Amino acid sequence: MALRRSAARLVLWALPRLLSLSQAYRIYEKYLESQVRRGAVPRHVAIIMDGNRRWARQKGLPPWLGHDEGARTAERVLDWCRELGIRVATLYALSTENLNRPPEELSQLLSLLQRRLKLLLEDRRVYEHRIRVKVIGDLELLPAHIRALAGELERRTASHNSYYLNLAIAYGARRELVEAFRRLVEEVLRGRMRPEDITEEAIGKFLYTSSLPFPEPDLILRTAGEYRLSNFLLWQGAYSELVFMDVPWPSLRRIDFLRAIRIYQERHRRFGR
Numbered sequence: 001m002a003l004r005r006s007a008a009r010l011v012l013w014a015l016p017r018l019l020s021l022s023q024a025y026r027i028y029e030k031y032l033e034s035q036v037r038r039g040a041v042p043r044h045v046a047i048i049m050d051g052n053r054r055w056a057r058q059k060g061l062p063p064w065l066g067h068d069e070g071a072r073t074a075e076r077v078l079d080w081c082r083e084l085g086i087r088v089a090t091l092y093a094l095s096t097e098n099l100n101r102p103p104e105e106l107s108q109l110l111s112l113l114q115r116r117l118k119l120l121l122e123d124r125r126v127y128e129h130r131i132r133v134k135v136i137g138d139l140e141l142l143p144a145h146i147r148a149l150a151g152e153l154e155r156r157t158a159s160h161n162s163y164y165l166n167l168a169i170a171y172g173a174r175r176e177l178v179e180a181f182r183r184l185v186e187e188v189l190r191g192r193m194r195p196e197d198i199t200e201e202a203i204g205k206f207l208y209t210s211s212l213p214f215p216e217p218d219l220i221l222r223t224a225g226e227y228r229l230s231n232f233l234l235w236q237g238a239y240s241e242l243v244f245m246d247v248p249w250p251s252l253r254r255i256d257f258l259r260a261i262r263i264y265q266e267r268h269r270r271f272g273r
Contacts, residue, residue: 005216007260025255032258036084039192039265042218045081046233046240049074051224051248058248064108069250071116078165078255082129088164089212090136092232096172113169117149121156130162136208137171138179164212171208173234180206208238216240219264223249239271 044224049070051127056066074091081089094109101109120126120133135150142150150169183206187193209215216236225246229237243260245252 009022009199014226015136029255029258032262036258036261036265037107041084041086041261042241042264044090044094044212044214044217044219045088046090046217046220046237048092048220048222048226048230048232049249050222050230051227052250054166054224055248055250061146062108063105064112067109067112069128070083071112073250073252077252077257079125079243080254082125082131084261086211087162088166088217090166090217090233092170092171092230094137094169094171095231096141096170096175097231098136100171110146114146114149117146117153121153126157126160128165130160131165132157132160132163133165133167134208134211135167135169136176137169138175139170166209166212168232172231173229174231176208177235203235207235209233218269219243219260220262221245223247223252239269240265241269 016258052066052070054066055069056063057104074093078089096260098109099106122270125131126133133153135154139147139150146169150167184193184198184202188195188198204210204215207215214236217233217240219242220233220237220240221243222229223245225244227244229242231238240266243263245256245260247253
């Protein structure tokens with residue numbers, strides 16, 4: 001009985017403090033959002049969703065459960081982008097280097113991708129908000145069933161033009177550039193281009209992001225405290241603002257995302273000038 005009374009007293013002592021913290025969090029979130037809405041939001045946000053495995057390790061879970069929780073975070077972030085009027089989002093879901101992970105983890109990753117692509121196919125938000133979905137990367141490195149799902153998503157959303165979601169899967173920026181240069185050389189050899197026609201604009205037309213209204217991200221966000229681009233959008237991100245956050249991707253909160261947008265808004269973009 002004494003133990004129960006002690007536990008009850010502890011709850012009564014802690015509850016008001018927890019509620020107070022929660023209220024403070026909500027107030028700060030609303031304040032941040034009001035600040036963000038007063039400024040110009042980025043048109044295109046690209047995200048390196050890092051920290052899934054570390055998040056799982058800290059909780060004593062297998063790594064694929066971290067990836068699963070990270071997928072849920074991605075879903076929330078896409079909603080936040082749409083609410084703020086960010087029209088283009090590019091998510092670094094699986095790099096070419098990730099394909100070299102241990103077989104069990106890779107199998108779980110590919111299974112998660114399959115499940116998430118299926119859910120996206122039937123997600124009413126994709127159709128209600130006219131979100132065009134494109135999978136960018138070397139799809140030949142992926143199993144046939146995932147390639148088929150990616151193709152179906154692109155076909156079903158091809159006419160959408162309100163928002164754009166790019167899923168970078170089996171993606172590597174160097175591989176993307178090699179492929180673009182090969183296609184340019186082919187155009188020259190076939191007489192459809194001259195060497196002097198190869199300009200920055202011409203190269204851009206052969207990149208995975210060429211069909212986007214805003215192919216170059218205004219903001220590249222990376223989570224989990226790493227300070228590198230990891231072979232992500234190296235050409236397109238030449239003048240992107242970079243924001244790095246310590247929080248692992250599965251733990252990203254709306255307040256963290258708003259802070260990242262606010263940091264972007266406080267930057268003075270010179271574009272090398």
